Amino acid sequence: QKEVEQDPGPLSVPEGAIVSLNCTYSNSAFQYFMWYRQYSRKGPELLMYTYSSGNKEDGRFTAQVDKSSKYISLFIRDSQPSDSATYLCAMSAEDSNYQLIWGAGTKLIIKP
Amino acid sequence: GAGVSQTPSNKVTEKGKYVELRCDPISGHTALYWYRQSLGQGPEFLIYFQGTGAADDSGLPNDRFFAVRPEGSVSTLKIQRTERGDSAVYLCASSPLLAGGRRNEQFFGPGTRLTVL
Numbered sequence: 001q002k003e004v005e006q007d008p009g010p011l012s013v014p015e016g017a018i019v020s021l022n023c024t025y026s027n028s029a030f031q032y033f034m035w036y037r038q039y040s041r042k043g044p045e046l047l048m049y050t051y052s053s054g055n056k057e058d059g060r061f062t063a064q065v066d067k068s069s070k071y072i073s074l075f076i077r078d079s080q081p082s083d084s085a086t087y088l089c090a091m092s093a094e095d096s097n098y099q100l101i102w103g104a105g106t107k108l109i110i111k112p
Numbered sequence: 113g114a115g116v117s118q119t120p121s122n123k124v125t126e127k128g129k130y131v132e133l134r135c136d137p138i139s140g141h142t143a144l145y146w147y148r149q150s151l152g153q154g155p156e157f158l159i160y161f162q163g164t165g166a167a168d169d170s171g172l173p174n175d176r177f178f179a180v181r182p183e184g185s186v187s188t189l190k191i192q193r194t195e196r197g198d199s200a201v202y203l204c205a206s207s208p209l210l211a212g213g214r215r216n217e218q219f220f221g222p223g224t225r226l227t228v229l
């Protein structure tokens with residue numbers, strides 16, 4: 001079993017919908033949780049960065065971390081066709097925080 | 113300012129050949145990372161540089177892979193005797209030093225797509 005599990009999708013939703021993307025993990029040492037967006041043939045781009053449990057909001061994006069359930073989520077409000085991309089979660093522990101452990105990514109398609 | 117740049121963007125080589133992939137990090141970022149990403153997978157950690165030295169090379173798959181960063185800026189990933197299984201996108205990232213010694217806010221380049229025939 002992988003340390004970080006993420007449904008590969010694709011997830012297809014109509015423009016304007018609220019999107020929910022999720023990852024589960026097994027290592028309780030993870031303290032830092034990140035969401036990256038990756039367009040086709042591009043490098044990952046950091047979207048959200050959170051520490052420990054709780055919520056963080058940035059514009060149309062909200063990241064949630066539930067450490068008790070080992071479950072993290074990214075919500076996208078008012079989704080746009082330009083949000084179509086692969087979304088990857090990544091996480092790291094306190095002592096080796098530079099070493100990111102990644103999910104496989106969820107491909108998101110926003111239909112106009 | 114400029115982001116992380118990588119050259120070449122694509123590299124096609126034959127099995128058994130030697131290749132070099134270059135990474136130019138964001139100016140001022142002392143930490144540099146190499147990852148490998150296969151189709152449909154997340155990036156896989158290869159090596160982490162702090163300054164000129166490799167602080168963690170535990171992700172390098174075998175001794176055919178080697179990376180250098182002689183002046184603490186540009187880095188080169190070198191692969192000897194390439195195999196078809198080395199085909200992947202090789203990503204480079206850099207990060208600033210954050211409060212508490214954190215280095216997990218990493219900024220990625222576009223990657224080099226390596227194809228070994």
